[in-house]
Amino acid sequence: MLIYNVDIRSIDFPSLKIIWGDDLLDETSALTLSSNLELKELRMPKLRAIHKGNVRIENSTFLCYLQSKVNWNELLEDDAENRLITSDSAFRQCNPKLLKCTECDHCWSGKAKYCQEEYRSVCGDRCSSRQCFLPANSSEYECCHEACTGGCTGRGAHQCVACRELSLDGACVHQCPPMMVHDPKKGMLIPNPKGRYVYDRYCVEECPKELLVERDACVRHCSEGSHHDMTKDSRRCEPCKGPCPKGNLTLFV
Structure with a gap:
C-alpha cells in the first residue's frame, strides 16, 4: 500500500483488517507513507496485522498518532524495531503530549471509535501463538490457535480473524489435503x-x-x-x- 503526496487531512480504511504484503514496494515495504505534507490522520481501527514487509514513513510531518499512539508491535508481530522505518523528516511537527486516546491506550485518532484493537500485548508470554482473545463475560484472556494471524474471536482454528497460511472450509490449516x-x-x-x-x-x-x-x-x-x-x-x-x-x-x- 502506497500513500504518496496526498493533500487531504485524513484518510480512512474502516474495514481493513490485514495488509498481506504480497506485493512489496521496492521488495521491502508493505505500507509506505511518503511526502504527505497535509495529511494528519491515517485511521485504520480494524487493522490487526501487517503480515509481510516493512512500514516506511518519510516526509509526512503531521502523522503524529502514528508516531506515539499506535502500537506497531501489535501490527508487526512484535518486531517493530526492525520493520518500522522512519526518516528524520517524519513526525517533526509532532508533540506527543498533545495527543490523547479516548477509552484506550492506543489509537489512530482521538475518538473512541478509532481505538486500536490489541490482541498481542495483552497476552503476556503464556500463548505460543502470541495472540489471544477475551471471551464474553470473562476477565481472563485465552490463547488463539497458532494457525491464526490477526488474532481470533474464539478457540480453535475456525475462529481466526485471518489465516496465517491457508483456509479450508472456514478453518485455518498449514497446508491443503493433497490431491x-x-x-x-x-x-x-x-x-x-x-x-x-x-x-x-x-x-x-x-x-x-x-x-x-x-x-x-x-x-x-x-x-x-x-x-x-x-x-x-x-x-x-x-x-x-x-x-x-x-x-x-x-x-x-
Missing part, C-alpha cells in the same frame, strides 16, 4: 477424495475456470519446464518434451 495420497496396500499413489487445490489463500475443490492447474495448485502461468497444450481439452500444465513451445505461459481462457 494424491499413497495407498500402502496397492503401493502406489491414488486420488484423494478429500484433496484440494491451493488457490490464493484457500483450499478449493476446483480451480476457477480462468486458471490453469499444475500439480495441486491453481496457477496463472505454467512453471518453467512445463506448458499448457491448448489443443487439448484440459487446463493442466504438462512437462515439456524437449524445448517448451513459445507461449507456454499463456493464461487459459
Whole structure:
C-alpha cells in the first residue's frame, strides 16, 4: 500500500483488517507513507496485522498518532524495531503530549471509535501463538490457535480473524489435503477424495475456470519446464518434451 503526496487531512480504511504484503514496494515495504505534507490522520481501527514487509514513513510531518499512539508491535508481530522505518523528516511537527486516546491506550485518532484493537500485548508470554482473545463475560484472556494471524474471536482454528497460511472450509490449516495420497496396500499413489487445490489463500475443490492447474495448485502461468497444450481439452500444465513451445505461459481462457 502506497500513500504518496496526498493533500487531504485524513484518510480512512474502516474495514481493513490485514495488509498481506504480497506485493512489496521496492521488495521491502508493505505500507509506505511518503511526502504527505497535509495529511494528519491515517485511521485504520480494524487493522490487526501487517503480515509481510516493512512500514516506511518519510516526509509526512503531521502523522503524529502514528508516531506515539499506535502500537506497531501489535501490527508487526512484535518486531517493530526492525520493520518500522522512519526518516528524520517524519513526525517533526509532532508533540506527543498533545495527543490523547479516548477509552484506550492506543489509537489512530482521538475518538473512541478509532481505538486500536490489541490482541498481542495483552497476552503476556503464556500463548505460543502470541495472540489471544477475551471471551464474553470473562476477565481472563485465552490463547488463539497458532494457525491464526490477526488474532481470533474464539478457540480453535475456525475462529481466526485471518489465516496465517491457508483456509479450508472456514478453518485455518498449514497446508491443503493433497490431491494424491499413497495407498500402502496397492503401493502406489491414488486420488484423494478429500484433496484440494491451493488457490490464493484457500483450499478449493476446483480451480476457477480462468486458471490453469499444475500439480495441486491453481496457477496463472505454467512453471518453467512445463506448458499448457491448448489443443487439448484440459487446463493442466504438462512437462515439456524437449524445448517448451513459445507461449507456454499463456493464461487459459
